[in-house]
Amino acid sequence: MTILLRKDAATPAPVAWDYIAQCPPNVHRIPAFNDNYLWMIADPMGAQCWVVDPGDAVPLIEASEALRLRMRGVLLTHHHNDHQGGVDDLIAHASQAGAKLDIYGPVDERIHPGATRVGDADWVDLGFAACQVIAVPGHTRSHIAYHFPAHALLFCGDTLFAAGCGRLFEGSPQQMLGSLARLARLPQCTRIFCAHEYTLANLRFAAAAYPGHTAIADRLAEAETARAGEHPTVPSTLAAELQTNPFLIGLVEQSVGLPMIEDSALRVARFAELRAWKNTFRA
Template identity: 40%
Template sequence: MIPATAHPAPRPATRLDIQLVPALSDNYIHLMRDAATGTVAVVDPSEAAPVVDALARRGWTLDLILNTHHHGDHVGGNLDLKARYGSAIIGPAADRDRIPGLDRAIADGETFLVGACPFTGIDVPGHTRGHIAFHAAEDAALFSGDTLFSLGCGRLFEGTPDQMWRSLTRLRALPGETAVYCGHEYTAGNGRFALTLEPDNADLTARMAAVAALRAADRPTLPTTIGMERATNPFLRADLPALATTVGLAADGDPVAVFAEIRRRKDNFRG
């Protein structure tokens, strides 16, 4: 069980220069450079052109492509970028057959380097059967793809509520200061739904005011933090008795059932 409030600690200094590159209608491609070595990686390039432009503006080249899962809006730029820069492609071992151009398959708990920065793969099935998240513990950064969103989580296209709940609790257990870079700009809509469940959550209310200001200024709402998500994201809070009661289930019941009901309501939410 998590506490009702869980504010993030200040984020430590990072060696990674992480840039958000908007793509398609609401995707974010995450571009990062290791300051020590100059190594550049991109996470989930939905299309090549915005990455090429972002690299050219900075005078960077592209060494690595990281994919969290196989959906086209996360791997669509793989082959064009690999052909242009000779980039190596890293993706989930559990979905190796569906990642275009895959060079290295990463299993749960396996580590790899982006320059001098160590990353660990965390298997987080639920959205798809082979989804992985990339965690840079020393740099307090998590690339969560479509498993954990700011104030939300991914739809269950190939997985079960039990799988997704287990995946989310793994991510929830990371240090609160961990910066979360997810795949889409969904925060405002997710927050409107969250308020239907916890209208009296002061952290959530304050966060939504901040989100409204950011979006009005055409600024991204990412990154969020694990600590902020613990305090405001209903999908990470399904084991709180108050949320169980809100969705009409027993306060001491199975959190997987509560999570499944929250996910069902979100799937049908039109706010």
């Protein structure tokens, strides 16, 4: 089966993966807690950075100091503590240097009070790049994603995971499906930066949901190799997700391998059934 991945000519990879994409040189993956990834986006000159979903300030401050980057701002996707719990400490750290952080987040009273509220289709200017907000309710009612169209990057928090999707804490299956469908229609080369290393468990579920699906089996084998070597499986690409994410297969026209389910009520029912099964699935 053809693997639809754009290889990064500029970034030499120690291992060439089929489903795992390279980070661009200016995007840094900062592990935190058990399985979170905090993302740091540096400007091309390597002087400033923005962070996405700072659940913990300590590893971000350490990374920014090691990389000699001055922190300029914060993008928040949703209110959960492992995504914004480090904001106060980052503000305090910046103020020690006489700096102020620009913080953006969704319209929700549970979001840090220092955040400028942004909603669907709003643009956030980082100075060296701009991203557009996409409303993706489902995991929480106000969850947003940040899309950098000029760079084909998507920071989607706990909505779309590598080979999976977030739990429906506050939204309906129909809402989450609508959110995933919007993300699924972005350019296939878009690199997907989710907030957790859940890929292996997600693929074990995908293999149970789609037994005999060659691409899912291939991606599972690759993820097993990667994780055995303690290599991250994130970011992925939208092309990889359309091919092997059980929550996207059959959802949009671009899905690979199986036809799109035409009837929308059937799509919602299928999604609700899959998501409920995933909640109780143990590999």
